[in-house]
Amino acid sequence: MSLHARKVDGVPEETARIARAAFPKASLAMRIRDEPGELFSDADFAGLYPNRGKPAWAPGRLALVSVVQLAEGLSDRQAADAVRGRLDWKYLLGLELADPGFDHSVLTEFRDRLIAGDAGIQLLDRVLEAAVERGLLKAGGRARTDSTIVLSAARRINGLVRLGETLRAALNTVAAHEPEWLADWVPSEWFDRYAIRFEDTRLPKGKARQAELIEQIGADGLSLLAALYGPDAPSSLRLLARAQTLRQMWIQQYFVDDGQVRRRDLKGRPPGAERLVTPYDTDARxxxxxxxxxxxxxxxxxxxxxxxxxxxxxxxxxxxxxxxxxxxxxxxxxxxxxxxxxxxxxxxxxxxxxxxxxxxxxxxxxxxxxxxILASTSWQTKEGGGFSQADFTIDWKNQQVTCPNGATSSRWAEDRSQEGAAVVRARFPTAACRPCRAREQCTRSNSKSDMGRRITLRPRAGHEAIQQARAQxxxxxxxxxxxxxxxxxxxxxxxxxxxxxxxxxxxxxxxxxxxxxxxxxxxxxxxxxxxxxxxxxxxxxxxxxxxxxxxxxxxxx
Missing domain, CATH: 3.30.420 (Nucleotidyltransferase; domain 5)
Incomplete structure (x- = not known):
């Protein structure tokens, strides 16, 4: 597909006349056309298309369809039908009444181009630019941010089903690409074990029997991986996405102990940011x-x-x-x-x-x-009555900390926290803290050689900012x-x-x-x-x- 950029010359007269008669008070689609005008032009998406090939349907119009489709909660087929049959959509897109529109698969291809060119954010930016041009948006003032959870399109499954489904998905993909090779290799009992979805089978009830099945799945998966990477297997099979997912899942979940495939315990598995939760959506966590x-x-x-x-x-x-x-x-x-x-x-x-x-x-x-700002998590703050960091006086110029009873720190050193952030570590001498009557309210160190209080500070700007924020x-x-x-x-x-x-x-x-x-x-x-x-x-x-x-x-x- 290639792009032949063209400018939309307004709404055809007959389309405008009939649409306004049908919608005397207009609709969302018609106001989007009337108020900001042409939001997206074909030239905005020129970098997403090659220079040669069959002319593509106007990407500027496809961008509008993609947005209004979500504004009205429509599927691709419903959106394509709306382009063909709805007057307000034809008005929005500047189409003739007899325009046949496009096949719904065009929307999928257009989204793929937006993803490949990382151009999806441009649609939001263009709407914001139009709002700025009309005085509806400006810098300054207030803004607010929050997040919410988003559920994967893949069904949620437990650990046993996850492992079985990973192997089943890999087998189905291999069967689709190289059926003859797989038919000659696959053990006959696997047809009963992996032919249908795991949650639709009678899974064992007891933990011991479930553990046996998990190890059986692990051994079967390892056998399939060995076959896929063997000299007799077509090299294209090991490059399949589901085969790669099987390999990654097995590395995360299993290890081989003296020839026996064992499942890793929880501590031996990777952290949540890396751990796969379903073979059908490898980006979900x-x-x-x-x-x-x-x-x-x-x-x-x-x-x-x-x-x-x-x-x-x-x-x-x-x-x-x-x-x-x-x-x-x-x-x-x-x-x-x-x-x-x-x-x-x-x-x-x-x-x-x-x-x-x-x-x-x-x-x-x-x-x-x-x-x-989150409150201090030190025991002195939680229990109350203790001397928290806020009770100490900090002399940044002379790099010294003074406790509530007048003792001063003997050491000041710049350091890094476990997360790599810059910190300052101050320490009080044992000679000053050991005889102090308020020592139990300050430190619980029992080392006879080092009984002094230790203070970890953020850099000055961060420390003062957090103190000010908590006070406000x-x-x-x-x-x-x-x-x-x-x-x-x-x-x-x-x-x-x-x-x-x-x-x-x-x-x-x-x-x-x-x-x-x-x-x-x-x-x-x-x-x-x-x-x-x-x-x-x-x-x-x-x-x-x-x-x-x-x-x-x-x-x-």
């Missing part, structure tokens, strides 16, 4: 959050929250489920800085706010990262400012309920990332449409009892 366990990934949404404009999603990021929220702060700010959409205040929850990120956001982007958290001004962060649930909730944000439509992190980029763009379409039609914003729900409180305030979501 298992994770847990506040007692919720899931296999899949996470999506992070950042939106504006100002009263004088629509709340638009300015950034969307998809990561595997094991990535900590705090690791997204810097990429979000870098992305918004490139597009000149940085907020003055960025409201986040405790998962994103750390001393390092607060300082970095302020130094690199002049952004005030607002979020609750108790003020009414900070609480009133931070209350606006709760409105981000107004983005996640409709994203989950109306746009399927919490369920992957596709396998693989790259495809899911594109799904979320298109979903964020579709959500912005709805928010712009609500702004253009003066639809009132939903307000934060308040219980009848909370509404009686004199100081209760409702913030727009």
């Amino acid at each position: 298992g994770s847990a959050k506040r007692g919720v366990f899931w296999d899949g990934c996470k999506v992070h949404l950042t939106e504006t929250c100002e009263a004088d404009g629509p709340n638009l999603i300015t950034h969307v990021a998809t990561t595997d489920s094991t990535v900590q929220d705090v690791r997204l702060v810097a990429p979000i700010h870098a992305h918004l800085a490139e597009r000149d959409l940085l907020p003055d205040r960025h409201l986040v929850d405790a998962g994103y706010a750390t001393a390092r990120e607060v300082v970095t956001a302020r130094q690199n982007h002049e952004v005030n990262l607002v979020g609750p 958290e108790d003020t009414p001004e900070w609480k009133e400012q931070y209350a606006h962060r709760a409105g981000v649930e107004g983005a996640i909730s409709p994203g989950v309920r109306a746009f399927g944000l919490r369920r992957c439509r596709y396998y693989g992190l790259a495809k899911v990332r594109l799904q979320h980029q298109l979903t964020a763009t579709a959500m912005n379409f709805h928010r712009l449409n609500a702004w253009w039609t003066d639809a009132p914003r939903a307000r934060t729900r308040v219980s009848h009892l909370a509404a009686l409180r004199p100081t209760a305030q409702n913030f727009c979501s």
Whole structure:
């Protein structure tokens, strides 16, 4: 397929006349065409197509179809039918009434091109640029970010079924590519063992019998791998994705002990960021959050929250489920800085706010990262009555720490934490701490040669930032400012309920990332449409009892 870029010359007169007669108050699709005009042009996607070949269907129109498809929750077939048969879609795309549209498979090919060119985010950026041009979006003000879990498109399975399904999937793939070779090699009893899905069979009940079956599956899988890598096997088989998955799963789950295949115990398996949870989606990872366990990934949404404009999603990021929220702060700010959409205040929850990120956001982007800083986890703070780090006076200029009883540290050294972060380690002399009457409130060291208190500090900027942030958290001004962060649930909730944000439509992190980029763009379409039609914003729900409180305030979501 090649691209013959062409400009859409408005909406055909007959299409416009009949569409306006059928929709006198217009529709979302028609307002997207009328208000911002032509959002996507063919030239925007020129780099995704070769110079020679059969002319492709206009990618600018396909981009609109891909977004509105998610805005209305349509499948590829339904979207292609809408292009052929719906008046408002023909108006949106600038098509003649008799235009036959395209086959639904064109949408799959177009998404593959967006993924290959990493161009999905361009659709969201173009909508934001149109909002900026019309004065609906600007830098500064407030923004807020939160994440939610996303379930893999593959069904969730337990350990025994996972191993059996991995081997069964590999056998089916080999059978599809080299049926004669496999028929000559495969043991006859494997047809009964791996012919149907494992969860549809009568699995053993006892742990001992289950362990035997797990070891049997391990031995069978090892035999298949040995055959695939043997000299008599076609070399193409070992390159199959399912064969590679089988090999990776077996390395993670099994080892050979004196010729016997054994399953690794939990401590011997790789960490969650590397461990496969299903053979059907090798990018999915298992994770847990506040007692919720899931296999899949996470999506992070950042939106504006100002009263004088629509709340638009300015950034969307998809990561595997094991990535900590705090690791997204810097990429979000870098992305918004490139597009000149940085907020003055960025409201986040405790998962994103750390001393390092607060300082970095302020130094690199002049952004005030607002979020609750986690309290100290030291036993002195937890038990109360002890001398925590906040009770010590720090003289940064003279590199000295003074305890509440007046003793001064004897050592000050710059070091690195286990995570590689810069820290300062201060230590008090044993001679000062041993006779101290308050020693039990300060340190529990029992070493006779080293009974002095040790203090680990962040660099000065981080230490002062965290102390300042914790002091501000108790003020009414900070609480009133931070209350606006709760409105981000107004983005996640409709994203989950109306746009399927919490369920992957596709396998693989790259495809899911594109799904979320298109979903964020579709959500912005709805928010712009609500702004253009003066639809009132939903307000934060308040219980009848909370509404009686004199100081209760409702913030727009």
